[in-house]
Amino acid sequence: MYGPGQPLDITRYFIIASDTVGSGKSSKPSDGLRMRFPKFIIEDIVRAQHTLLTEGLGINHLLAVMGVSFGGRQTWQWSVQYPEFMSGVVPIVSSPFPNAGRRGMTDFLGIEPIIQDPAWKNGDYDQQPRGLQLALMFYWMFLDGAGHLWEEAPTREQSFQYLPEVAKGWGRNLDANDWIYLMRVNDGFDAYSQLDKVKARVLVINMAGDEQVPVELGHMDKALKKLGDKAEYLLVNEFSDYGHFAAGKTVNIYGPKLGEFLKRLATAEERG
Amino acid sequence: MYGPGQPLDITRYFIIASDTVGSGKSSKPSDGLRMRFPKFIIEDIVRAQHTLLTEGLGINHLLAVMGVSFGGRQTWQWSVQYPEFMSGVVPIVSSPFPNAGRRGMTDFLGIEPIIQDPAWKNGDYDQQPRGLQLALMFYWMFLDGAGHLWEEAPTREQSFQYLPEVAKGWGRNLDANDWIYLMRVNDGFDAYSQLDKVKARVLVINMAGDEQVPVELGHMDKALKKLGDKAEYLLVNEFSDYGHFAAGKTVNIYGPKLGEFLKRLATAEERG
Structure with a gap:
């Protein structure tokens, strides 16, 4: 992906990747403030990234903003919050619509088992x-696909062992309060209703079997209609049994389209 | 459905419907034994139904066994456990395969939040x-479809209110131990590996958007291949945004096929 001649060729492009507020090495509830950490939403994350670029790195224009999943949602937010800042945006496995319906309920169930646990103590727990x-465990069920999960656990006994193992690995470096903030960061997100602000060229890449961004909702058709000829859409049908995770299995399939999109943006910028 | 001339015309057919062991007015953990209630699996339920028919009602042959969802699974079990007992079987929104993969994980997550709750007290709780x-709430997410859930809760706020309301209504007449037994009743179920025993004619009716019995697993193709010319298959594409619940919305669509199937069975029986 990053080698010479590849889509995100680092001999050709400068790539900036930041940990978002609330995760990685950025400030987060588990640094000490716990549930007293200020509430932040996607708009704040994107504003912080913009500040990092303009005030921290002295950059006032990007060729493109791109991101996968939650990063894809940030990408949609960039397209409406700072529409002049970049020539293109590439949201991958993501939707500009609010997290409503089943997707919103997934966020709800991502929080509820924690806050119902008396051991959570309003965030002031001694251990997770x-x-x-x-x-x-619950959240995982909407990330992976039914086909792949059947392969992973083709017996009832295996299916009962699978999720605890997944959660054990995934939870090792996770903090419950950080996770709650991550679920709540989607509050108020709605890039769809602001898509008329978009100036950048848009390449949307989604996966056919993705339960997080279900094709059957028809949301992408609506978004593309609003974006008109600014937008291109690639729906990847391969590895659809991997659900949301298909994005990690199909880089070689959507990579060329992504590389070509960036090249076109660069050529257009060079021409002024 | 039951009126004169309709598929299950009660002026033409005797219809026997029993509460299964563990639910309704049949014996169940909440009668008093709680988690000391004997373990039962689908094979036991079907055996009890068989005993009810032969010893209770003096019936030694049925025109057809049919059922929806969990009833459909019992129908599959009937087809391999008492293959000579009926002329036809009609499993609706159900699979002969074990509850493995994501389906098994749904059962796992249907139990885990209860047994992790200290208030459960190994089944000896004073209140639910x-x-x-x-x-x-977890379980519901695999019953309804993404499309219908979006209609029900098109904003994030509504999506956060939806599941608690659902659970409140659904849980009103439910007992936690009964529910645990219901999830565990699927232990060992595997009609698929025994399909060579089937003697009855089979009409399988499934729904295109059903997350409980996902079309994309290709299981029905395998089952139909084993059943050969004994089987017919109807995949209902209408109301696919309702998931598993599409079965309740499309009776008028699959009803005629069901009625015609029963008539054929009756005609064949009359001819001997």
């Missing part, structure tokens, strides 16, 4: 509450 | 543990 594992 | 509500 068990409800975090439950929340992660 | 809160974990039951959580389990029902």
Whole structure:
């Protein structure tokens, strides 16, 4: 992906990747403030990234903003919050619509088992509450696809062992309060209703079997209609049994389209 | 459905419907034994139904066995456990395969929030543990479809209110231990590996958007291949945004096929 001649060729492009507020090495509830950490939403994350670029790195224009999943949602937010800042945006396995319907309920169930756990103690726990594992197990079910999960656990016994193992691995470096903030960061997100602000060229890449961004909702048709000839759409049908995770299995399939999109943006910028 | 000239015309057919062991007015953990209630699996339920028919009602042959969802699974079990007992079987929104993969994980997550709840007290609670509500909320997500859930809760706020309301209504007449037994009743179920025993004619009716019996697993193709010319298959594409619940919305669509199937069975029986 990053080698010479590849889509995100680092001999050709400067790539900036930041940990978002609330995760990685950025400030987050588990640094100490716990549930007293200020509430932040996607708009704040994108504003922080913009500040990092303009005030921290002295950059006032990007060739493109791109991101996968939650990063894809940030990408949609960039397209409406700072429409002049970049020539293109590439949201991958993501939707500009609010997290409503089943997607919103997934966020709800990502929080509820934690806050219902008496061991959570309103965020002032001594060790990670068990409800975090439950929340992660539940969330996982909408990330992977039915086909791949059948392959992973083709017997009932295996299916009963699978999620606890997943949660154990995933939960090792996770903090329950950080996770709650991550679920709540989607509050108020709605890039769809603001798509008329978009100036950048848009390449949307989604996966056919993705339960997080279900094709059957028809949302992408609506978004593309609003974006008109600014937008291109690639729906990847391969590895659809991997659900949301298909994005990680099909880089070689959507990579060329992504590389070509960036090249076109660069050529257009060079021409002024 | 039951009126004169309709598929299950009660002026033409005797219809026997029993509460299964563990639910309704049949014996169940909540009668008093709680988690000391004997373990039962689908094979036991079908055996009890068989005993009811032969010893209770003096019936030694049925025109057809049919059922929806869990009833459909019992129907598959009938087809391999008492293959000579009926001329036809009609499993609706159901699979002869074990509850493995994501389906098995749904059963796992249907139990786990309850037994992790300290208020469950190994089944000896004074009032229903809160974990039951959580389990029902998890389970619901695989019954309804993404499309219908979006219609029900088109904003994030509504999506956060939806599941607690569902669980409140659903949980009103449910007992946590009964529910645990219901999830565990699927232990060992595997009609698929025994399909060579089937003697009855089979009409399988499934729904295109059903997350409980996902078309994309290709299981029905395998089952139909084993059943050969004994089987017919109707995949209902209408109301696919309702998921598993499409079965309740499309009776008028699959009803005629069901009625015609029963008539053919009756005609064949009359001819001997």
